[in-house]
Amino acid sequence: MKGKWAEELALAHLLQKGYRLLGRNRRTPFGEVDLLMEKDGVYVVVxxxxxxxxxxxxxxxxITPRKLSRLLQSARYLLGRDDLPVRLEAVLVHGDPKGFRLEHRVLEV
Incomplete structure (x- = not known):
């Protein structure tokens, strides 16, 4: 899996920022969620x-509008409810293991 290193990097970054890992590479009927996290009582799909x-x-x-919609559907599917606070975020890695820049942002649905 060529992007595995980027996912490991993203997870380490999020854990350092106080996020808690709930799930990883979780498949749903709507697609795959790379990281399901929790921070300050809010579920975060990354x-x-x-x-x-x-x-x-x-x-x-x-990350297209269609992808955003599918991520939100996946979050609701994994959490089993529509009324829980959910935020979509992205960890964007520019480069390769020899040299990279990491960008972390909240995604607007």
Whole structure:
């Protein structure tokens, strides 16, 4: 799995920021959730995107409106309820293991 290192990097970053891991690579009928976390009573679905170059678009550009919708559906499916506080976030990794820049942001649905 070529992006495994990026996911490990993202997880370490989030744990350092006080997030708690609830699940990893969880499959749902709507797609896969890379990381399911919790922070301050809010469930956080984290999409990890890594690109070596921006030649074919940035990691953020790879997260389409359809992908956002599917992430939200996946979160509700995994949590079993629609009324729980959920936030979508992305950890974007620009580069490769030899040299990278990490970007962490909240995604707007």
């Amino acid at each position: 999409e990890v995107k890594q690109r070596r170059t921006d030649r074919f678009g940035t990691p953020l550009e790879a």
